[in-house]
Amino acid sequence: MAGGPLAPTGVAKERAEQYQGRVTLYVIIACIVAAVGGSIFGYDIGISGGVASMDGFLREFFHSVYIHKQHAHENNYCKYDNQGLAAFTSSLYFAGLVASLMASPITRKYGRRASIICGGISFLVGATLNASAVNMAMLLLGRIMLGVGIGFGNQAVPLYLSEMAPTHLRGALNMMFQVATTFGIFTANMVNYGTQKLEPWGWRLSLGLAAIPAFLMTVGGFLLPETPNSLIERGSKERGKKVLVKIRGTDKVDAEFQDMIDASELANAIKHPFRNILERRNRPQLVMAICMPAFQILTGINSILFYAPVLFQSMGFGGNASLYSSALTGAVLAGSTFISIATVDRLGRRALLISGGIQMIICQVIVAIILGLKFGDNQELSKGYSILLVTVICLFVLAFGWSWGPLGWTVPSEIFALETRSAGQSITVAVNLLFTFIIAQCFLAMLCHFKFGIFLFFAGWITVMTIFVYVFLPETKGVPIEEMIFLWRKHWFWKRIVPEIPEADKNNTV
Numbered sequence: 001m002a003g004g005p006l007a008p009t010g011v012a013k014e015r016a017e018q019y020q021g022r023v024t025l026y027v028i029i030a031c032i033v034a035a036v037g038g039s040i041f042g043y044d045i046g047i048s049g050g051v052a053s054m055d056g057f058l059r060e061f062f063h064s065v066y067i068h069k070q071h072a073h074e075n076n077y078c079k080y081d082n083q084g085l086a087a088f089t090s091s092l093y094f095a096g097l098v099a100s101l102m103a104s105p106i107t108r109k110y111g112r113r114a115s116i117i118c119g120g121i122s123f124l125v126g127a128t129l130n131a132s133a134v135n136m137a138m139l140l141l142g143r144i145m146l147g148v149g150i151g152f153g154n155q156a157v158p159l160y161l162s163e164m165a166p167t168h169l170r171g172a173l174n175m176m177f178q179v180a181t182t183f184g185i186f187t188a189n190m191v192n193y194g195t196q197k198l199e200p201w202g203w204r205l206s207l208g209l210a211a212i213p214a215f216l217m218t219v220g221g222f223l224l225p226e227t228p229n230s231l232i233e234r235g236s237k238e239r240g241k242k243v244l245v246k247i248r249g250t251d252k253v254d255a256e257f258q259d260m261i262d263a264s265e266l267a268n269a270i271k272h273p274f275r276n277i278l279e280r281r282n283r284p285q286l287v288m289a290i291c292m293p294a295f296q297i298l299t300g301i302n303s304i305l306f307y308a309p310v311l312f313q314s315m316g317f318g319g320n321a322s323l324y325s326s327a328l329t330g331a332v333l334a335g336s337t338f339i340s341i342a343t344v345d346r347l348g349r350r351a352l353l354i355s356g357g358i359q360m361i362i363c364q365v366i367v368a369i370i371l372g373l374k375f376g377d378n379q380e381l382s383k384g385y386s387i388l389l390v391t392v393i394c395l396f397v398l399a400f401g402w403s404w405g406p407l408g409w410t411v412p413s414e415i416f417a418l419e420t421r422s423a424g425q426s427i428t429v430a431v432n433l434l435f436t437f438i439i440a441q442c443f444l445a446m447l448c449h450f451k452f453g454i455f456l457f458f459a460g461w462i463t464v465m466t467i468f469v470y471v472f473l474p475e476t477k478g479v480p481i482e483e484m485i486f487l488w489r490k491h492w493f494w495k496r497i498v499p500e501i502p503e504a505d506k507n508n509t510v
Helices: 025-052 055-061 063-069 083-110 112-131 136-164 167-174 176-195 202-208 211-223 228-233 237-248 254-269 280-298 301-306 308-314 319-347 349-374 383-402 404-414 418-450 453-472 485-490 503-509
Strands: none
Touching: 025 055, 025 083, 025 112, 025 136, 025 167, 025 176, 025 202, 025 211, 025 237, 055 063, 055 202, 083 112, 083 136, 083 418, 112 136, 112 202, 112 211, 136 167, 136 176, 136 228, 136 404, 136 418, 167 176, 167 319, 167 404, 176 202, 176 319, 176 404, 228 237, 228 254, 228 418, 237 254, 254 418, 280 301, 280 404, 280 418, 280 453, 301 383, 301 418, 319 349, 319 383, 319 404, 349 383, 349 404, 349 453, 383 404, 404 418, 418 453
């Protein structure tokens, strides 16, 4: 019976060599429009830290932090250690975690576009509430609505990109999400750099401008075509084939279309995808759906991006210098993603993840050494060491931008069979937002207590994840999304866990 321990996952016959088609302008435009959903995620990551360091915002909502900030004798590492301030940043990600799980059945039952639209509308409401907030309740409600928008958007957009993209360019097109995210971060940093001079209301403009990518995402959701995988899964085979022909630019799509039909027949037999994903045969995908997003956050990148202005001010940079430095890191992150786009489908996922991990470890250790030796409770870094510190942090961000940044989303979105794809992406997003929430809530306190050791903490985790990739992640480059199951059956470790398809099932599914 489908869904039982011996049921096949995905298609049962490899047809990848029969796939035909080219990259069409239609699919590129669709992917670019969909990827705008990533910009709302990036904009919030970039905007939060800058707003949290603005005097006008602190005076209105976190007056005690504002008072502490003015005290020159304050412990440099503890200037901003306030759980209420941390909750302003982290509340969004907890709401996103819950919303991502709610988004799974909507994405599966009503399509990827429906979740993209829901995400855009929620984010639009949240941005409006935040910009007009007059009390803490209004501010946090706005953050929660932003979180709902991010939960839906992050659940649907990577799936949409993976399903629309042709196999040989899936990695590059899927990274449109990360490009949009990094562009959102950079834009937010530049907005903060301008609005911090507009006292006392500049923070309202920073938060309110989030409505622009939210509006684009909502309109884009109405204009985009649905993915052929989703249409076929929901019974619209003819419409699905028409979309497939259009996005591949050829009528010769029979092999890919048959793979989608095989996958959809099994997907429709699975009534409880979250229960199904826990079965032994789905164990490799489940492990990756949990580990990849968790590791992405444990690189420490969000700590730098959330709190870059706060972090640089804690290290002795002036207000303008700190925002300028964080804008620089945002620009480096945006640019580095294009390195990944250019190389991911030639060098593969593993090479980028491992090389990026090694560079990030080295950078984190160097930052810890500089701060440990040259930066104390009441000291400021010299100009030379400040420049060196920003340079090393930029090298860290550069390595993240070509490795764990985009691939932390790309790999989980491309490895699941259709019947568990929506549930799997929900788990990926939920884990990402859970760890984002934890780090956002704890980072200021960790910085206060660990001091420079916080960077060694993250370096240790990057070492673990680099080893994990080397040992457990097979190369997914060039493998059709509906044929990923064959990859796990050939892997030295996972083949012990993923069963071969029983002969009876083979006869029924070929």
